[in-house]
Amino acid sequence: MRGFGQSLRDAWRLALPYFVSEERWSARGLFAIVLSMRLVMVAMGVLLSYWNRAFFNALQEKDWDSFISLLFSYKLTPGGVLPGFVFVAALFVIVAIYRLYLNQWLTIRWRRWMTERLMAQWLSGQAYWRIGLAADTARAYGTDNPDQRIAEDVRDFIDDTLSLGIGLVSAVVSLVSYVAILWSLSGALEVFGVSVPGYMVWVAVAYAVVGTWLTHLVGRKLVPLRFQKQRVEADFRFALARIRENLEGIALSRGEAQERANLTTRFRALIGNWREIMERTKKLTTLTAAYDQASVVFPIVVAAPRYFSGALPLGGLTQTSGAFGQVEGALSWFVHAYSSLAGWRATVDRLAAFQRAIEAAQAHNGGVRLHPAEFVELEKVSLSLPGGQALLSDASLRLEPHQSVVVTGRSGTGKSTLFRALAGIWPFGGGDVSRPPDALFLPQRPYLPLGTLRQAVCYPAAPEAHPDGEVRTMLEEVGLGHLMDRLDQDEPWSQRLSGGEQQRLAIARALLARPSWLFMDEATASLDAEGEAELYDLLRRRLPETTLVSIAHRASVAAMHERQLVLAGGYLRDKM
Numbered sequence: 001m002r003g004f005g006q007s008l009r010d011a012w013r014l015a016l017p018y019f020v021s022e023e024r025w026s027a028r029g030l031f032a033i034v035l036s037m038r039l040v041m042v043a044m045g046v047l048l049s050y051w052n053r054a055f056f057n058a059l060q061e062k063d064w065d066s067f068i069s070l071l072f073s074y075k076l077t078p079g080g081v082l083p084g085f086v087f088v089a090a091l092f093v094i095v096a097i098y099r100l101y102l103n104q105w106l107t108i109r110w111r112r113w114m115t116e117r118l119m120a121q122w123l124s125g126q127a128y129w130r131i132g133l134a135a136d137t138a139r140a141y142g143t144d145n146p147d148q149r150i151a152e153d154v155r156d157f158i159d160d161t162l163s164l165g166i167g168l169v170s171a172v173v174s175l176v177s178y179v180a181i182l183w184s185l186s187g188a189l190e191v192f193g194v195s196v197p198g199y200m201v202w203v204a205v206a207y208a209v210v211g212t213w214l215t216h217l218v219g220r221k222l223v224p225l226r227f228q229k230q231r232v233e234a235d236f237r238f239a240l241a242r243i244r245e246n247l248e249g250i251a252l253s254r255g256e257a258q259e260r261a262n263l264t265t266r267f268r269a270l271i272g273n274w275r276e277i278m279e280r281t282k283k284l285t286t287l288t289a290a291y292d293q294a295s296v297v298f299p300i301v302v303a304a305p306r307y308f309s310g311a312l313p314l315g316g317l318t319q320t321s322g323a324f325g326q327v328e329g330a331l332s333w334f335v336h337a338y339s340s341l342a343g344w345r346a347t348v349d350r351l352a353a354f355q356r357a358i359e360a361a362q363a364h365n366g367g368v369r370l371h372p373a374e375f376v377e378l379e380k381v382s383l384s385l386p387g388g389q390a391l392l393s394d395a396s397l398r399l400e401p402h403q404s405v406v407v408t409g410r411s412g413t414g415k416s417t418l419f420r421a422l423a424g425i426w427p428f429g430g431g432d433v434s435r436p437p438d439a440l441f442l443p444q445r446p447y448l449p450l451g452t453l454r455q456a457v458c459y460p461a462a463p464e465a466h467p468d469g470e471v472r473t474m475l476e477e478v479g480l481g482h483l484m485d486r487l488d489q490d491e492p493w494s495q496r497l498s499g500g501e502q503q504r505l506a507i508a509r510a511l512l513a514r515p516s517w518l519f520m521d522e523a524t525a526s527l528d529a530e531g532e533a534e535l536y537d538l539l540r541r542r543l544p545e546t547t548l549v550s551i552a553h554r555a556s557v558a559a560m561h562e563r564q565l566v567l568a569g570g571y572l573r574d575k576m
Contacts, residue, residue, distance in 0.1 A: 208331030
């Protein structure tokens with residue numbers, strides 16, 4: 001974990017953009033109102049301090065008129081007018097209600113803006129893809145589980161930043177306000193012949209300093225534990241989601257025992273982390289609870305000699321106790337907020353690491369350089385794996401339009417990596433690739449977005465981009481006519497459709513898009529040879545102007561192309 005100073009700088013860097021954004025005036029205005037209402041509540045607390053002294057003095061003196069006036073109307077005192085409790089309480093309730101309401105309004109507006117901004121950064125420049133490729137690095141630096149960073153950490157960061165920030169300002173204002181009261185009530189204390197004015201203030205400072213120091217000693221290990229907690233929780237949740245996404249594969253493999261063992265291992269890591277947090281929290285709670293309980297009676301004990309000597313009336317004693325509690329509470333803000341600070345700091349560190357990972361991914365200059373052209377050409381293209389293992393060395397070749405090409409080679413030689421490089425998404429390598437900007441790439445496992453079947457067929461275009469009749473025709477053509485009546489049903493289609501049906505749907509997607517070049521990476525591998533041949537024939541009939549480039553293992557697929565390239569030993573050559 002990094003230093004607390006760095007966490008503060010990261011928090012500032014995360015929070016500042018919203019308050020200088022296009023919503024800066026509403027953001028600043030809401031924050032100012034919420035903060036002002038909190039300060040009003042502090043001022044009302046000061047007023048109640050004086051009201052409390054007058055009220056208890058009235059009780060001690062059995063002054064019925066003052067007692068009633070302080071409850072229901074007002075009372076004139078040498079220091080000014082004290083309003084009745086009912087008026088103060090009513091105002092306090094109103095301010096408390098609207099402070100909470102406006103704080104929630106600011107929170108949701110800030111969260112909406114920050115979430116949309118972070119999602120846009122994550123999805124732009126294919127940062128999400130590049131971060132995902134470096135899985136080990138992502139895990140080491142806390143940028144794994146991006147869904148959690150965006151959904152939960154943003155929420156927690158905003159909630160805790162507002163709560164802790166406004167709480168700290170309130171503590172400072174309370175300290176300034178109540179120190180003067182406590183100083184005036186304390187009088188002087190003789191210590192070894194030396195008169196110490198405002199001795200209760202110094203006692204409060206010493207009490208808070210000792211409590212803060214002890215709290216930090218006991219609670220500092222909570223920060224890394226909270227950081228780890230988010231990771232193990234997300235890992236367990238991700239493992240559960242993976243089972244939901246792969247129900248058929250697990251059932252066919254009879255893999256329940258292995259999945260249960262995997263889940264148990266991840267859950268035990270979660271439980272182990274939780275137990276460590278429990279133990280550390282128990283020690284911290286023991287300290288803070290004892291500290292808080294002692295602070296209830298401690299100021300009365302310290303001020304008791306002046307009360308029994310008659311120098312301080314009952315109302316003065318209660319006001320002294322209250323003022324001491326406020327001063328000590330303000331000085332002990334760190335003690336009471338320590339657990340929240342630990343969680344906040346872990347959240348800041350995770351979000352800052354995620355932000356830096358996005359920026360690094362967007363600034364990454366590796367990978368092939370794409371150029372628009374009507375043909376496809378590779379010039380001195382080299383590709384490697386994230387670990388540095390070379391897959392392709394200094395390859396140069398040209399593919400002409402309307403000449404179908406198939407790329408073959410043994411598994412692991414880099415065919416799919418070449419496919420990604422042609423798409424412009426592989427960051428490990430170099431060289432130049434020229435291709436048409438409207439080229440379409442179909443992977444072996446098509447992506448089906450959440451939503452209706454129509455959305456899945458039209459993706460990445462909007463559902464309304466293609467007429468209903470055209471969508472139905474293409475489904476019929478690829479052999480999915482039985483699904484036409486379910487076009488507008490919202491279901492988990494990646495689980496409802498078989499692998500072959502998903503690949504047929506991807507072909508329908510290509511027929512709707514009508515690209516000038518179509519790249520297919522084992523895009524029909526889940527179909528039988530007859531179905532595969534039918535789809536290739538359909539593509540040639542429906543897209544006569546589209547150039548096909550396929551990656552395949554089957555000889556039957558290679559036979560359907562005019563040119564065959566072989567990737568082997570780091571070189572890409574025409575088959576002799």
